[in-house]
Amino acid sequence: MKPLSKKAKMAIGWTVLMTVVGTALLHQWQFFAMGCASIAFLLAANQYGLLKDTEDKK
Numbered sequence: 001m002k003p004l005s006k007k008a009k010m011a012i013g014w015t016v017l018m019t020v021v022g023t024a025l026l027h028q029w030q031f032f033a034m035g036c037a038s039i040a041f042l043l044a045a046n047q048y049g050l051l052k053d054t055e056d057k058k
Contacts, residue, residue, distance in 0.1 A: 006055060012039060015039055
């Protein structure tokens with residue numbers, strides 16, 4: 001797996017935070033499942049270089 005770019009770290013961090021807070025407040029497992037799927041998609045996008053930041057070096 002490729003190392004996470006700065007943009008990927010930020011996106012995954014916010015997704016985890018919103019998933020935990022949303023699941024705790026709403027008590028809906030669908031929200032948790034959607035958050036997990038979003039994290040999987042973000043990891044895949046990072047793997048294919050879709051979340052490159054202009055400050056990241058190759």
